[in-house]
Amino acid sequence: MHRLLVLALALMCAIATDAAPVVVTPKHRAAPPEEMLLGGPLAPVSPADIPLWSRGAMLRVELDADGRWDGVLPVDGGGDLRIVPVSQARDDLVLTLDDGSGRGPVRLTPATESAGAQTVEIQAIGFFTGYDVRAHQPGRWQASINAPAGTGVAYLAFATESPAGLLSARVTDRTVVGRPIEFRASAHESRNGPVVRDVLLEMIVSTPDGRRVTIPMTANDGGVSSGFFTADKAGEQSVQIVARGRSLLRTAQHTLGVVAEDVIVGGGALAKMSGQGPTLRIDIGALDRGRVEHCRVTAQLWGTDGRGNAVPICWIGGMTMLQAGADGEDSLPLDVDARWIGRAGASGPFELRHVEVRCPRSLALLSGSDAMPLRIDADVAGIANPGRILEEMRVARRSEDLRFVVDLDVPGIDRVAGGHNLLLVHGYCADGNPWPLGNFFGAIEVFSDPEANRSHDQFALLLNALADTTKSSGVVAHSQGGCAALHLYTYYFSAMDWAEGPRLIQSLGTPYQGTPLAGNLAALGDIFGSGCGENADLSVDGAAAWLSGIPNDARSRVYFWTTSASGAWCNFFSGLFLTNPEDGVVEVARGQLPGANNMGNTVGQCHTLGMSNPPQYQDASRNSEMNANAAR
Amino acid sequence: MPLADRMIACTVGALVTASASADLVQCSSASLPIPDGSSSASVVLTVPPDAVGTVQGVTVSVDVAHEWLGDLTISVSHGGQSAILIDRVGIGTWSFGCGGDDIDATFTDAATASADALCSPGGPSPMFFGEILPTESLGVFTGSSVAGNWTITVTDHNLIDAGVVNSVCISITTDAVPCNGDVTGDGAVDLADLNLVLASFGQTTTQGDADGSGEVDLADLNLVLGQFGADC
Numbered sequence: 001m002h003r004l005l006v007l008a009l010a011l012m013c014a015i016a017t018d019a020a021p022v023v024v025t026p027k028h029r030a031a032p033p034e035e036m037l038l039g040g041p042l043a044p045v046s047p048a049d050i051p052l053w054s055r056g057a058m059l060r061v062e063l064d065a066d067g068r069w070d071g072v073l074p075v076d077g078g079g080d081l082r083i084v085p086v087s088q089a090r091d092d093l094v095l096t097l098d099d100g101s102g103r104g105p106v107r108l109t110p111a112t113e114s115a116g117a118q119t120v121e122i123q124a125i126g127f128f129t130g131y132d133v134r135a136h137q138p139g140r141w142q143a144s145i146n147a148p149a150g151t152g153v154a155y156l157a158f159a160t161e162s163p164a165g166l167l168s169a170r171v172t173d174r175t176v177v178g179r180p181i182e183f184r185a186s187a188h189e190s191r192n193g194p195v196v197r198d199v200l201l202e203m204i205v206s207t208p209d210g211r212r213v214t215i216p217m218t219a220n221d222g223g224v225s226s227g228f229f230t231a232d233k234a235g236e237q238s239v240q241i242v243a244r245g246r247s248l249l250r251t252a253q254h255t256l257g258v259v260a261e262d263v264i265v266g267g268g269a270l271a272k273m274s275g276q277g278p279t280l281r282i283d284i285g286a287l288d289r290g291r292v293e294h295c296r297v298t299a300q301l302w303g304t305d306g307r308g309n310a311v312p313i314c315w316i317g318g319m320t321m322l323q324a325g326a327d328g329e330d331s332l333p334l335d336v337d338a339r340w341i342g343r344a345g346a347s348g349p350f351e352l353r354h355v356e357v358r359c360p361r362s363l364a365l366l367s368g369s370d371a372m373p374l375r376i377d378a379d380v381a382g383i384a385n386p387g388r389i390l391e392e393m394r395v396a397r398r399s400e401d402l403r404f405v406v407d408l409d410v411p412g413i414d415r416v417a418g419g420h421n422l423l424l425v426h427g428y429c430a431d432g433n434p435w436p437l438g439n440f441f442g443a444i445e446v447f448s449d450p451e452a453n454r455s456h457d458q459f460a461l462l463l464n465a466l467a468d469t470t471k472s473s474g475v476v477a478h479s480q481g482g483c484a485a486l487h488l489y490t491y492y493f494s495a496m497d498w499a500e501g502p503r504l505i506q507s508l509g510t511p512y513q514g515t516p517l518a519g520n521l522a523a524l525g526d527i528f529g530s531g532c533g534e535n536a537d538l539s540v541d542g543a544a545a546w547l548s549g550i551p552n553d554a555r556s557r558v559y560f561w562t563t564s565a566s567g568a569w570c571n572f573f574s575g576l577f578l579t580n581p582e583d584g585v586v587e588v589a590r591g592q593l594p595g596a597n598n599m600g601n602t603v604g605q606c607h608t609l610g611m612s613n614p615p616q617y618q619d620a621s622r623n624s625e626m627n628a629n630a631a632r
Numbered sequence: 633m634p635l636a637d638r639m640i641a642c643t644v645g646a647l648v649t650a651s652a653s654a655d656l657v658q659c660s661s662a663s664l665p666i667p668d669g670s671s672s673a674s675v676v677l678t679v680p681p682d683a684v685g686t687v688q689g690v691t692v693s694v695d696v697a698h699e700w701l702g703d704l705t706i707s708v709s710h711g712g713q714s715a716i717l718i719d720r721v722g723i724g725t726w727s728f729g730c731g732g733d734d735i736d737a738t739f740t741d742a743a744t745a746s747a748d749a750l751c752s753p754g755g756p757s758p759m760f761f762g763e764i765l766p767t768e769s770l771g772v773f774t775g776s777s778v779a780g781n782w783t784i785t786v787t788d789h790n791l792i793d794a795g796v797v798n799s800v801c802i803s804i805t806t807d808a809v810p811c812n813g814d815v816t817g818d819g820a821v822d823l824a825d826l827n828l829v830l831a832s833f834g835q836t837t838t839q840g841d842a843d844g845s846g847e848v849d850l851a852d853l854n855l856v857l858g859q860f861g862a863d864c
Contacts, residue, residue, distance in 0.1 A: 025725045277749060391754055398725050419792055468727040471700060471792060497753035498731030 021405045022465060025493040026294070026319040028335040028396040031551035032389060033312035033344075036300050036354075041555070041595055042315045044354045045548045047541035048184070051169035052516055053191055054252040056159035056576035058240070058523055060204075063087075063154060067147035072140050073097065076248040077162025083108075084120055084130040084573050086524060087154035089147035091129050095156075096144045101137040108133075120572040121610040123429065123585065125524055130572040136160075139247050155524060159576040163190040166250035168241040170541060174365045175231070176261040182228040185217060187243040187250060195223035199245040203227045206523075208235030208258075217241075231258040236362060236534035238522055253519025257362020257536040263291040263322055264367045265332065269352050271376040273338065278383070279397045280338040282374065283331035284355060286322060286367075294319045294404050296360050296457075296491070297332050298549050300353040301374070303346025310351070314340040317549050318396075319360065319457075319491045321404045332357065335396035342383035343393075350374040360457035362536040363545045394553045398493055408461055420499070420632040421445045421470045425463065427479025427509075428538060429453055434478050434608070434615070439623035443632060445470070447481070456537045456546060457491075459484035464494045472498035474631035475505045478617050479585065479607065480538065482507025482560065483546070486593075490554040501631030503597075504557040509583050509607050509616050512560070513590035514543030517574050540590070547593075555595035559629075562591040563605035563616040570606035570613060583607040583616060656683065656778060659801040666698065666795045672787040675800045683779045684864070685808025690770040691740040692717060692802050696786060698795025701751070701759060702729020705787045708802070711776045715768040718760070720789060721747045728790060732759030739766040778806050811864030813856040815840050821859040829856050 036042040063069045067089070075081060085095045091110045098105040108115050108131045116132030138160075145154055168185035175181050183203055187196040201217040217227035231237060239254040267285035274281040284297065298317035305311040316336045323331055355369040386393070421443045424435045432450045447466050454462065463484050467473040473495040475485040485505045489496045496504060511518075518538035525533035536542040563583045569575025570584030581588045585607040592598065605616040617623070658677040666673045692708050694717070706717040717739045722730030730751035736758045737747075743763035750760050784800045813821040815828050825842075832840035832848040842852040 392752055395752075397749065397752070400724060403724075471702075471728040471790075472731060493725050495726065495728070498726070 020408060022408050022461065023403055023405055024461065024464065025398055025400070025403045027398070027491055027493055028316065028318035028320070028402075029490065029551055029554070030336050030340055030394055030396065031315040031553065033314060035552055036315035037312065041550070041552055042298070042548060044356070045544045046171075046173055047544070048169050048171040050541045050544045051167050052252045052254065052540055053165050053167055053579070054250055054516065054577065055162070055165040056157065057249045057251045058253065058520055059156040059158075059249060059251070061145065061154050061156060063145060063147055063151050065149060067145075067149045067151045069145040069154065071143055073143040073156065073158075074245060074247045074249040075099065075136060075141050075160060076138050076164055076245070077160040078136065078138060079134075079161035081133040081136045081158060081160050082130065082572065082576060083133065083156060083158035084128055084576070085145065085154055085156055086122065086125075086128050087147060087151050089151045089154075090126060093145060093147040093151070093154070095131070096146070097133065098142040099137040100139050100141065105142070106133065118572060122524065122573050123521065123608065125521070128573070157520070157573060157576055163193070164188065164196060164248060164250070165191065166241060166243045166252050168252040168254070170239075170254060170256060171226075172228070174368070175256050175258045176364070176366065177231050177234050177258060178261070180228040180230050181256070181258070182226060183217070183239060183241060183254070184224055184226045185241045185243065185252070186224045187245065187248065196245060196248065197223055199243045199248065201225040201227075201241065201243050203229070204240040204242060205229045206238040206240070207231070208233050208237065234258050234260045236536060238519065238534055240523060253516075253523050255519045255522050255534045255536050255539040255542065257359065257364040257542070259359045259362065259364045259366055260290070261366065262289045263287065263295065263332075263357060264289065265355055265357055265369050266372070268372050269374040271374060271378065273378045274335060274399065277397055278338045279399070280336050280376070280378065280380075281399075282316070282334045282336060282352070283323070283325070284334065284352065285372070286330050286332045286357075288322050288324070288330040291322045294321050294360060294406070295332065295366065296358045296363070296549055297334055297356070299334070299355040301336065301340065302351045302353055303341060303344060304349055305346060311344055311346045313344040313346050315551070320402065333402060335399055335402070337393040337396055338378070338380055338383050339386050339390065339393055341380045342385045343389070345385060347381055348376065350376055358545065358549075361455045363542055364536070365545070394551070406461055408465060419443050419470050420472045422627065422630045422632050423447055423463070423467055423473045423475045425475055425477035425481030425485060427477075427481050428535060430479070434617045435476065436618060436620070436623065439620050440476070440627045442627070445473070453533060453535055454484075455535065456480070456483045456487040460488035460492065463488050464492055467495040470495050472496070472500065472632060474499040474501055474503065476626050476630060477505065477507045477510065479509050480511065482510030482558070483512060483537065486550060486554060486558055487546075489557060490550050499631035502629045503559045503626070504631045505559065506626045506630060507558060507560045508622070509563060509586050509591065510560060510593075511538055511586045511590055512543065512547065512593040514538055514540035515586050515590060516540060516577050517585055520577050543590075552595040555593055556597070558593055558596035559599050560591070560593050560596055561599045561602065561616075561622065562586065562588045563602045563607075564588050565606055565612055566604040567612055570611040584611045656804040656806060657801060658782065658804075659799065661799040664797040666696075666704075666786050666788045666797060668788055668794045669791040670787070670789055672785050673797055674783055674785045675797060677782045677784070677800070677802050679779045679782065679804070681779050685778050685806035687773045687776050687778050687804055688807050689805040690773050690802065691738050692766075692770070692784065692800065693738040694735050694784070694800050695798040696735040696795060697733075697798060698735070698788075698793065699733055700728065700790070700793035701732050701735065702726065703788045703790040703793055704795075705789065707785050708770070708782065709785065710773055710782045711780055713772045713776060715766060715770050715772050717766045718747045719767050722751050730759070732757070734758035735760040737761050737764045739764050739770070741766065741770050778804055778808075811859065811862060812842050813859035813862070814864045815842050815852075815856065819864050821856060821862045821864065825856050826860070829853050
């Protein structure tokens with residue numbers, strides 16, 4: 001398609017401040033039944049099946065007007081206690097701990113070398129001092145903080161070597177305003193160990209308008225506690241689950257998007273041939289309650305075989321906008337290649353199962369239906385079995401009438417247009433481009449959206465605005481940039497569709513399955529502002545919801561690498577909340593993308609600068625390999 | 633016309649007879665580079681001025697090698713009329729249009745597939761093949777005189793990807809009466825033709841062999857009688 005290479009382009013792009021309307025064309029995808037059934041990558045997920053396991057704690061303490069706090073710190077286990085006080089006072093803070101062993105209080109300041117005082121960088125927040133208190137005595141420690149007057153709030157982030165932890169999960173699928181959202185949690189002696197009984201659990205809900213509400217959780221006979229809250233406002237919400245025992249404290253930080261219930265699916269669905277080849281337009285009945293943004297809609301298409309048994313046909317999904325029908329009925333249209341019906345040998349009655357409508361900004365479940373009848377007003381009985389899955393069946397023929405407009409802060413663009421480029425992409429809340437430009441040659445572009453907190457969808461649309469100034473683009477992405485590139489390729493027609501070369505998307509340190517750190521970093525937003533605050537897509541259950549809409553066909557275009565620390569942790573703070581091996585932000589286990597190409601894990605590299613090992617993106621050898629194999 | 637534009641003029645052609653009407657097929661197979669970036673390559677096919685009849689239908693066959701079909705507009709013009717065959721396919725979905733390679737297709741109003749429908753990432757090469765519905769109807773030429781220049785213009789609107797016109801053919805259906813009964817070649821089917829057939833009747837010869845069978849027989853006699861009185 002392209003044999004000419006343009007001159008190398010290495011252009012930094014600045015984000016303009018004004019939102020501009022951008023037209024995008026959604027891709028509607030289909031996948032074979034084995035991907036949507038139990039165990040498949042597109043099987044419906046419930047957040048209840050994706051609990052967080054936490055062995056650390058983030059204790060929020062409110063200092064008095066003089067900057068003083070006195071309290072009790074429940075500490076279990078033995079060995080080392082790693083603790084980081086985080087506040088606006090930063091290093092101008094004295095933490096005093098007394099484990100009651102008779103050794104007397106230990107006064108911790110940045111000069112306390114005996115307690116392993118070390119500088120700790122918390123991503124996008126700043127530098128603090130962490131301490132490693134060795135050979136401590138478990139129990140109820142007396143703790144105090146002395147900080148400058150007016151410091152306000154501090155967090156004590158800490159973990160011991162005890163295997164005990166907190167298992168917690170959101171169990172409500174739909175997180176909409178006005179409906180109860182339930183969490184369940186239990187403390188355990190170890191990851192698969194028995195429940196710790198003498199523990200009280202509570203949930204602390206931080207609302208989008210800055211309020212904090214503490215809700216006690218009720219324990220059942222099995223030691224599992226549950227609690228719920230009802231959100232009265234849409235937005236990203238933070239829920240901290242706290243488990244308090246006599247000498248045990250654990251917290252887990254959940255981030256979730258709450259949305260207004262502005263679309264409800266129901267009634268049924270109607271399909272007709274769209275007039276473009278074998279494309280079937282399925283209009284899913286919906287009630288419009290003010291929805292103005294696009295949605296991600298996914299469903300399973302089922303039919304009936306010759307013996308009257310239900311037969312799975314395919315999974316369908318993509319971004320779509322609510323459409324007003326001529327008869328006053330609203331619908332969410334999805335296109336699918338009708339040859340899937342021929343392949344399954346199915347006839348009517350047809351049905352859509354597991355219909356899900358998700359808000360792409362947080363992937364919160366807006367509405368859903370376990371099953372709805374599908375009437376097909378077309379002669380599908382004569383559709384021949386193509387014998388195999390044709391490539392064109394996986395992506396429905398694009399329909400111009402499905403295009404919609406999104407408002408974006410479009411990156412400023414100043415370059416020679418029309419080339420075949422490699423796009424270098426950074427991650428969540430990054431300073432800017434991390435990739436050493438000297439490791440990449442040929443036609444390259446640099447995406448730069450510094451210090452920003454974007455959903456995968458927002459990130460992808462910004463990427464699209466840059467990519468579409470070129471004829472074709474491959475991507476090398478760090479961290480969340482990998483999710484954004486995959487999201488763009490999966491859900492929108494873009495310049496990525498035309499890239500040629502071995503590897504379309506190459507990613508490094510990407511949290512495809514989320515990171516427990518997301519919530520903990522977000523929690524610090526109540527001290528340091530929300531510039532890089534809650535991001536539900538990066539949470540563990542949010543990532544699972546996102547991945548449940550990414551077919552293997554799209555995943556197979558991704559080549560991913562992970563790295564991990566050569567020592568116990570990459571970052572003293574994040575190591576409190578991540579499970580080894582990890583890179584300081586992403587656990588290797590959660591950096592995996594099933595269905596994609598795992599290029600391996602490198603030990604001795606961390607996620608970014610300021611960690612215990614060199615940053616992963618400065619590996620010139622890997623960068624050169626990525627450059628040489630990149631599609632453009 | 634910009635200096636960078638290229639043009640090939642072609643006057644060769646072939647006249648093929650048919651039973652009810654005539655198809656005039658003009659082709660050029662000279663390789664013509666398409667200048668990159670808002671420039672054009674034109675192929676001019678000239679139908680001799682002594683060709684008679686008016687246009688009843690037109691199809692255009694195009695063989696183009698190009699690495700980014702969304703760059704291209706292809707049109708055909710004749711006698712002050714023009715029709716666009718393709719016009720930057722895929723623009724609107726992709727910023728730079730369809731990224732497919734190559735065309736080996738016949739544009740005809742009788743086709744059902746549009747070039748837009750054939751454009752698909754990962755699709756075949758040539759991406760545009762078979763019979764394709766032109767962007768604008770070729771019926772615009774219906775009723776015009778067949779004689780004169782037929783110009784096929786290929787314009788590349790963008791930099792980066794380049795290509796070449798390998799061949800073009802234009803096939804014109806006219807209302808001219810077929811004249812294979814004019815065995816004397818004097819421009820009319822008349823008594824002289826009838827006499828020649830009768831003189832050669834029953835012989836193996838080209839003289840008076842109206843249907844080209846090698847023999848002068850009843851079929852030749854019927855042809856001459858059927859077209860008797862026609863001006864060719």
